Amino acid sequence: MGVGTLYRRFPSKELLIEATYRHEVQLLCEAAPELAASLPPACALKTWMERFMDFMAAKHGMADALRVVLTDDGERPQTRANLAEAIDHLLTACAGQGVTRAQVGAHDGWRSTASASSPTPSADPISPRNSSTCCCTAS
Secondary structure, three states: OOHHHHHHHOOOHHHHHHHHHHHHHHHHHHHHHHHHHHOOHHHHHHHHHHHHHHHHHHOHHHHHHHHHHHHOOOOOHHHHHHHHHHHHHHHHHHHHOOOOOOOOOHHHHHHHHHHHOOOOOOOOOOOOOOOOOOOOOOO
């Protein structure tokens, strides 16, 4: 593939990054219903959020670009829609059990998770899993 073809297919860096990580994001999204079916709602949500944070942490060199892909209101509706659907599935189950408020939307959930998983320059390099306490056990 030539450079011209690459630029035609991916006119921005963010679109190229989205295409590169689309499969991994899809697997992450597909895990939400599986977790909801096998774990209590709060644990399913926490486990999914940890997986999302691990995904972001593993891509730390691409963190700024991925943050744009996942949080920008621009040209990436499918990735964002898939993430929103996955989190909405988990949040709906949590709200049904009184774990979260019904007003908490998918956008709030994944945007805060994306922000929490983004290291700051002054932050100590702590694993996202180690920075939260476990509130559930696997059944």
